[in-house]
Each structure stands twice: as C-alpha cells, then as structure tokens.
Amino acid sequence: DAGITQSPRHKVTETGTPVTLRCHQTENHRYMYWYRQDPGHGLRLIHYSYGVKDTDKGEVSDGYSVSRSKTEDFLLTLESATSSQTSVYFCAIKETDSGNTIYFGEGSWLTVV
Amino acid sequence: QKEVEQDPGPLSVPEGAIVSLNCTYSNSAFQYFMWYRQYSRKGPELLMYTYSSGNKEDGRFTAQVDKSSKYISLFIRDSQPSDSATYLCAMRVLSGNTGKLIFGQGTTLQVKP
Numbered sequence: 001d002a003g004i005t006q007s008p009r010h011k012v013t014e015t016g017t018p019v020t021l022r023c024h025q026t027e028n029h030r031y032m033y034w035y036r037q038d039p040g041h042g043l044r045l046i047h048y049s050y051g052v053k054d055t056d057k058g059e060v061s062d063g064y065s066v067s068r069s070k071t072e073d074f075l076l077t078l079e080s081a082t083s084s085q086t087s088v089y090f091c092a093i094k095e096t097d098s099g100n101t102i103y104f105g106e107g108s109w110l111t112v113v
Numbered sequence: 114q115k116e117v118e119q120d121p122g123p124l125s126v127p128e129g130a131i132v133s134l135n136c137t138y139s140n141s142a143f144q145y146f147m148w149y150r151q152y153s154r155k156g157p158e159l160l161m162y163t164y165s166s167g168n169k170e171d172g173r174f175t176a177q178v179d180k181s182s183k184y185i186s187l188f189i190r191d192s193q194p195s196d197s198a199t200y201l202c203a204m205r206v207l208s209g210n211t212g213k214l215i216f217g218q219g220t221t222l223q224v225k226p
Contacts, residue, residue, distance in 0.1 A: 031211070031212050033212070040121070040218060042117075042119070042201060042216040042219055043157070043216040045213055045214070048211065048212075058213065090156055094212040100145075100212060101159055101162055102147075102159070102203075102212055104149075104156040104157045104158070105156050106155060106156045107154070107155070107156050
C-alpha cells in the first residue's frame with residue numbers, strides 16, 4: 001500500500017460539465033502521475049508532477065489540466081467533459097526508496113454521458 | 114507502431130501450467146522494465162522490476178530481459194487460479210528521472226482449476 005487515495009471512485013457526469021478527480025498521498029512523495037486506462041491502449045500518461053506547482057504534460061494531455069498546491073494532493077480537471085474521456089483514471093506515485101518504482105492507486109471510474 | 118507491443122490474449126491455461134507472457138519494444142533507450150498484475154476493477158500492482166538483461170526470479174515468477182532483441186518475458190510456474198488477472202509490461206528510460214512509464218496493452222490470463 002503506497003498510501004494513495006483517489007476520489008471519487010465512481011462518477012457519472014454529463015457532457016460539457018467540469019469534473020475534478022483528486023489524488024491524495026500520505027508519504028510525502030515528490031513525483032505524482034495521472035494515467036488513463038482504455039481497452040486496447042493500456043495505461044497512458046496524462047500529466048505528472050515533480051513538486052508543488054511543478055507539472056508537465058504526458059502523451060494524452062489534451063482536454064485535461066492539473067494542479068498541485070500541496071505535496072499530498074494532485075488534482076486532475078476535465079474542464080468540459082466529453083464522451084471520449086469516459087475511462088478509468090489511475091493516480092500513481094514514484095517511491096524513491098525502492099528503486100524509483102511506480103505504485104498506483106485503486107482508480108476512479110468516470111462515465112461521461 | 115506502438116513503442117511497446119503486448120499480445121492482449123486472452124490466454125487460458127490449466128492450473129499448474131507454465132505461463133509465458135511477452136512484450137516487445139522499439140525504443141533502445143528503455144533500460145528499466147517492470148511487470149504489473151491487475152485484478153479486475155483494481156489498480157495495477159507491481160510484481161517485478163529489473164534494470165539489466167538476463168533473468169530475475171521471485172518465487173514462482175521469473176522476469177527475463179533480452180535487450181539485444183528488445184524483448185521481455187514474464188514466466189509463471191505452477192500457475193494458480195489466483196494468478197488470473199491482466200498482466201501489464203511497462204518500461205522507461207533511466208535518464209531524466211521523471212519516472213514516466215510506457216505500458217503494453219496488457220495480457221489477460223485465466224488459470225482454470
């Protein structure tokens with residue numbers, strides 16, 4: 001258990017509405033990541049953070065923004081949700097004490113109708 | 114062409130069988146290789162990681178890396194029904210230290226009692 005909590009775990013929202021997913025960690029990890037998982041694509045990186053207010057884009061960042069105002073929280077925002085953003089979203093952290101390995105949260109299931 | 118290719122399966126084997134899961138990759142800069150196991154509706158959990166070519170063993174699991182062929186494998190000996198899950202290979206470059214992972218699409222394994 002890497003001390004990662006994602007919320008909400010499940011959400012149904014309408015097209016065009018804003019949505020924010022929260023990732024909370026309790027172990028002061030510097031690096032945090034948001035991935036999405038879709039059939040046929042595996043896991044793909046959306047955005048990542050390497051410190052408070054330090055973020056960068058991943059391979060599928062269009063339509064998403066992130067913020068990290070505290071070490072423990074990394075927020076993913078869909079400004080105007082679309083059906084193509086229906087997916088499972090996973091937060092992850094990098095644990096530097098164990099070979100820089102990446103550990104994942106339990107996921108947030110988002111459905112955009 | 115994807116940077117990491119993984120046969121999605123599904124793969125069905127009888128209990129006790131030896132299972133071989135494989136990934137190929139195209140980026141010779143990948144130096145760090147991981148296998149994750151993901152149960153249905155759960156987050157990926159790290160099984161094994163390795164930096165080097167050759168074999169690494171952990172109980173019933175053996176990870177094999179052949180950098181010259183850009184090919185990695187995970188072997189599961191004496192497979193059990195509890196091994197039924199999706200197995201994801203992942204890899205990254207060592208430089209930069211961002212920890213960004215590139216995943217295969219995952220292989221779904223079913224072990225029948």
